[in-house]
Amino acid sequence: MISLEQLEIGYKTRYQTISIFKDIHLTLHPGNLVGLVGDNGIGKSTFLKTLTGNITPLSGDVLINSKSVTDINLQHLSQILSIVVTEKIGGFNLTVWDVIASGRIPYLNLFGKLTSHDETIVITSLDQLNLLSLKNKLMDELSDGQRQKVMIAKSLAQETPIILLDEPTAFLDYTSKHHLFSILKKLCIEQNKLIIVSSHDVDLMKHYTTQTITMMANNEIQVVYN
Amino acid sequence: MALALSNLLIGSINLLSINPSDPLFYTIIYDIRLPKTITSIVAGSGLALSGLLMQSLFRNPLAGPYVLGVSSGSSLFVAIATMLISSSQFSHYTVLGKSMLFIFSIAGALLVTTTVLMVSRKNKSNIVLLLIGLMLGQILGALQGFIEYMSNPNDLKTFVVWGMGNVGNTTLHDLWLMIPIYTITVASSFFLVKSLNAILLHEQYAQNLGINIYHLKIAVIIITSILVGIITAFCGPIAFIGISVPIAARLLFKTPHHLHQIVFCLILGACVMLIADILCQVLSANIILPINTMTTLIGAPVVLYLLFKSKLNFV
Numbered sequence: 001m002i003s004l005e006q007l008e009i010g011y012k013t014r015y016q017t018i019s020i021f022k023d024i025h026l027t028l029h030p031g032n033l034v035g036l037v038g039d040n041g042i043g044k045s046t047f048l049k050t051l052t053g054n055i056t057p058l059s060g061d062v063l064i065n066s067k068s069v070t071d072i073n074l075q076h077l078s079q080i081l082s083i084v085v086t087e088k089i090g091g092f093n094l095t096v097w098d099v100i101a102s103g104r105i106p107y108l109n110l111f112g113k114l115t116s117h118d119e120t121i122v123i124t125s126l127d128q129l130n131l132l133s134l135k136n137k138l139m140d141e142l143s144d145g146q147r148q149k150v151m152i153a154k155s156l157a158q159e160t161p162i163i164l165l166d167e168p169t170a171f172l173d174y175t176s177k178h179h180l181f182s183i184l185k186k187l188c189i190e191q192n193k194l195i196i197v198s199s200h201d202v203d204l205m206k207h208y209t210t211q212t213i214t215m216m217a218n219n220e221i222q223v224v225y226n
Numbered sequence: 227m228a229l230a231l232s233n234l235l236i237g238s239i240n241l242l243s244i245n246p247s248d249p250l251f252y253t254i255i256y257d258i259r260l261p262k263t264i265t266s267i268v269a270g271s272g273l274a275l276s277g278l279l280m281q282s283l284f285r286n287p288l289a290g291p292y293v294l295g296v297s298s299g300s301s302l303f304v305a306i307a308t309m310l311i312s313s314s315q316f317s318h319y320t321v322l323g324k325s326m327l328f329i330f331s332i333a334g335a336l337l338v339t340t341t342v343l344m345v346s347r348k349n350k351s352n353i354v355l356l357l358i359g360l361m362l363g364q365i366l367g368a369l370q371g372f373i374e375y376m377s378n379p380n381d382l383k384t385f386v387v388w389g390m391g392n393v394g395n396t397t398l399h400d401l402w403l404m405i406p407i408y409t410i411t412v413a414s415s416f417f418l419v420k421s422l423n424a425i426l427l428h429e430q431y432a433q434n435l436g437i438n439i440y441h442l443k444i445a446v447i448i449i450t451s452i453l454v455g456i457i458t459a460f461c462g463p464i465a466f467i468g469i470s471v472p473i474a475a476r477l478l479f480k481t482p483h484h485l486h487q488i489v490f491c492l493i494l495g496a497c498v499m500l501i502a503d504i505l506c507q508v509l510s511a512n513i514i515l516p517i518n519t520m521t522t523l524i525g526a527p528v529v530l531y532l533l534f535k536s537k538l539n540f541v
Contacts, residue, residue: 052434083431094427105436111420
């Protein structure tokens with residue numbers, strides 16, 4: 001569960017503090033697929049990064065299971081919250097298996113050895129996204145849609161109750177977008193996860209999300225329950 | 227691999243093993259061949275490891291201590307130290323002189339690594355990183371040229387010969403200083419395995435996997451600087467081992483896992499350096515070629531191969 005209390009987000013440069021949104025008051029419960037919409041550059045990524053603790057709030061607080069996100073240590077947080085961002089992963093011989101197995105890193109010993117329990121979880125994650133046939137492929141050989149699925153599978157392997165996705169549908173065709181959202185929807189329902197997705201596909205999201213957070217140009221935030 | 231090592235050891239001795247087993251034989255092995263072989267192993271594996279750490283940290287297969295100017299930083303500081311030493315009473319060969327070379331060399335490496343890392347935060351492009359390293363190397367080289375120009379003929383010759391790379395200058399006494407530092411730094415790199423595996427994805431992902439990136443960066447800076455520093459202090463700036471060995475290791479052993487990568491790089495680095503050293507002695511009858519000619523001739527094509535073969539993401 002994420003609660004935002006009197007949250008003010010923005011960023012600080014050396015010379016000035018720029019506030020983007022103020023007084024955000026919101027509680028997000030498990031089992032929900034939450035859409036985050038807004039124009040380019042309006043602050044969707046800043047919002048998500050504030051939720052992950054990467055950016056400290058200008059004021060107010062982000063509470064994850066009623067504990068401030070900045071007070072939770074990195075190791076513990078990595079077992080509660082996982083992310084899927086837009087950066088392309090590849091090179092260095094990274095295969096689909098390696099990337100998904102890296103989701104187990106928060107649980108591994110110093111030398112990063114997978115136990116059979118970890119391997120089972122990786123295989124289950126692969127299976128949930130129908131990636132088993134691709135498991136030995138290099139990341140560089142995948143299409144954009146497959147890539148996104150791998151990153152989501154990594155999040156599943158991380159076994160976190162909360163998943164944040166930053167524009168996962170950006171490079172996908174229409175069918176893949178639908179497919180992706182139905183997978184996310186299924187995860188919310190079956191595994192009672194809280195998933196927050198930012199996207200520009202407003203109409204598409206309406207079909208799948210349980211609530212939509214709209215960041216508007218007049219610095220207001222609107223929350224609609226579907 | 228172990229076979230290759232022993233093989234190489236014998237190979238380099240064979241040249242002169244026509245000598246009967248008399249005191250001369252003993253001297254050649256213990257005072258010349260053994261230190262030289264050990265130095266080759268330390269230098270080759272150490273540089274390969276620091277190259278690997280840099281490539282993973284920058285997520286850039288074109289990184290390495292030589293191309294990013296770290297070796298040049300070390301060189302400049304060693305030149306400064308040599309100047310200071312020769313203008314004072316004590317010589318290079320005392321423990322104090324050696325330690326001073328060491329400390330200066332490591333400080334030079336530290337300075338450049340930190341600078342490159344700070345600049346790279348502003349610009350994430352692979353090629354730009356390489357150009358920054360190149361430019362830094364040029365600036366440091368120019369400064370070193372200035373020092374060389376101002377120094378006396380004796381020091382100048384030392385500088386020039388040392389600048390071409392040389393694994394044959396170390397004595398057993400030097401190794402007593404070099405090996406413990408080398409062992410500690412190499413061993414501590416194994417503690418970074420998990421963090422390095424995570425950072426191959428992306429910094430944001432690594433952080434989300436519970437890795438403290440700031441700590442990892444500091445650790446990599448310290449380990450690479452110490453390794454490059456001690457190696458450069460003794461052997462001079464050795465070219466292309468640091469960049470090419472990790473690339474070759476990745477092409478040969480297709481694994482991204484750093485526990486394996488570190489081991490492969492250490493072994494391959496040592497082998498390549500031994501081969502280069504042997505070639506330097508075998509190819510010309512009377513003179514020993516400077517090691518940098520060989521490491522460049524072996525290493526640079528590997529980098530070129532990577533550039534031609536794979537489509538790198540120059541974003």
